[in-house]
Amino acid sequence: MKNFVKKFLGFSVGPILGSLVSFITVPLTTFFISPSQMGKASMFTVIQGLVVSFIYLGIDQAYTREYHYEPDEKKLIQNAILVPMSFALIVSVLLIFFSKEFSVWMFESPRYSYVAYLFAVMCVGLVLERFILLLIRMRERSGEYSLFTVSLKVLILLTTVILIFTRKRDFLTIVYSTIIGQLLGDGVLFLRYRHYILPKFSEYDFSLIKRMCMFGFPLIISVSLTNLLNTMDRLFLRDFSTYSELGIYTAALKVAAIVQLVQSAFTTFWVPTAYRWNKEHRDMKVYVFVSQLVLFIFTLFFFGLLFTKKFIVLILSSRYSDAQFVIGLLALTPVLYTISETTTLGIVFSGKSYYNIWVSVIAFVPNIILNFLLIKPFGTVGAAISTATAYLLFFIGRTYFSKKCGFAIPSTNLTINCILLFIAGILSSLRNNYSYILVIVVFLICLISQRGFYYKLYDVIKHPDQWNLD
Structure with a gap:
């Protein structure tokens, strides 16, 4: 148990500090940049998410699956990165050739075509970063992972500060700081691990590449649909509402991301641990305990956010005050995703990744319908309900x-309990005096319904040798 907690805390430091650094940029940007400009900047984040959904081709997931079964980690990463890097280079060339169209799609003007050139370089950097950080994670080197994670966020923050005080304060300030900070951090990673990344043709094993592609390619559809799921709310807001509403919604997303402190910490630690436990044939009860533990921790974080949302929103400019009514619903995204990470292991362990396509469709189709029906009458709240339902x-x-x-x-x-959290999120979006009391009632129901976990936690602490959680 002690080793389990130690590893978890070790992996937690980087994501938590990194998320805190990112959180610091929220009041910095909302104070100096108007909601409409924030809305335009959010479109760059949307496009980045869509590109990332394709660019890894699912090979990153195949890499983590193969790690504990391939003895030569250098050979594995060399083979794993080949296809995504080749695809990233193709995407980069297309971005350069269609830079004006890219600018119009994102910013509704061809004036910013040069952003496409920077983004093309960023695509290559994202592939390098993804696989290098996966290598560090699978080695379970928590300290090193935390150092690089925090460094990347700090570089973006410093770049943001410099640009805010040296150029016009518009959406390009956020776009430039994201790209430049990311590329600087990726450059450091590449210099540190270049001996793993630089191609060596004698390392290539096309049977291994084929095996990873067979596992990874079905994930392209599911990952793409999941990333679309994460961006459809903002795409619909841009078309059915205003850039100002989109900016307020984006600010709420950044505040709700405080819950991702725990999500990032857990998922970073959980993936290599779950694969190792499966290889060691651990008893099902350890997976059940972790699932219940995650639910309990996220229940506390989620309701803590709901009870303090009015105070948290004070860090934003008064122009973003309406963000408080959608923070709870938006926070459900990292909450429900992380809980599902503990229940989806059957798909992962069995290698039946095609089931993820059905999962994504089940969430994606209702999301589109609800966005279409709810955004026009309810604005940002309608978008948030659509995403939470999905x-x-x-x-x-x-x-x-x-x-x-x-x-x-x-x-x-x-x-x-997940349904109860969803109900609490909807209640927190209401603008009346009774919603706060109703949220408290739902919170108490959640705590009572999880009482079985408390006895189990006591037993784990009392008899750690009987649980084998290391």
């Missing part, structure tokens, strides 16, 4: 198909 279905779909693969983790109580 992620509730995402959790249910992942859990269901994981059970079909033989990972029969008890999920009734988990599902009930």
Whole structure:
């Protein structure tokens, strides 16, 4: 148990500090940059997410799956990075050739075509960063991972500060700081691990590449749909609302991202640990305990955010005050995603990655319908409800198909609590005097419904040798 907690805390430092550094940039940007300009900048983030959904081609997931079964880690990463890097170079060339169209799509003007050139270089850097950080994670080197994670965020923050005080304060300030800070951090990673990344043709094993492609390629559809799921709210807001509303929504997303402090910490630690436990044939009860632990921690964080949202929003400019009504719903995205990471292991362990396509469809289609129906009458709240509903279905779909693969983790109580969190998120979006009291009632119901976990936690602390959580 002590080793489990030690590794978790070790991996937590980087994501938590990195998220805190990112959180510092929120009041910095909202104070100096108007909601409409923030809305334009958010479109760059949307496009970045869409490109990332394709560029790894699912090979990053295949790499983590193969890590504990391929003895030569240098050979593995050389083979894993070949296809995504080749694809990134193709995407970069296309971005350069169609730079004006890229500018019009993002900013509704051909004037900013040079952003496409910077983004083309960034695509290559994102592939390098992804696989190098995966290598560090799979080695379970928590200190090194934390150092690089924080460094990347600090570089983006410093670049933001410099640009805010040296140029016009518009959406390009955020775009430039994101690209420049990212490339500087990726450059450091490349220099540190270039002996792993620089191609060596004698290392290539096309049977290994084929095996990873067979596992990874079905994930392209599911990952792409998931990234679309994360961006459809902003795309619909841009078309059905105003850049100002989109800017307020984006600011709320950044505040809600405080919950991602825990999400980043857990998922970074959990992936290599879960694969190792599966290889060691650990008992199902350890997975159940982790799932219940994650639910309990996120229940506390989520309701803590709901109870303090009015004070948190004070860090934003008064122009963004309406962000408080959607923070709770938007925070459900990292909450439900992380809980599902503990229930989806059947899909991962069985290698039946095609089930992820069905999971994504189950979440994506209702999301489009709800965005279409709710954004015009309810604006940002409608977009937030659409996204929260989609992620509730995402959790249910992942859990269901994981059970079909033989990972029969008890999920009734988990599902009930996720629905209660969803209800609390909707209540927090209401503008009346009773919603706060109702949120408290839902919180108490959640705590009571999880009482079985408290006894289990006591037993783990009392008899750690019987649980084998290291």
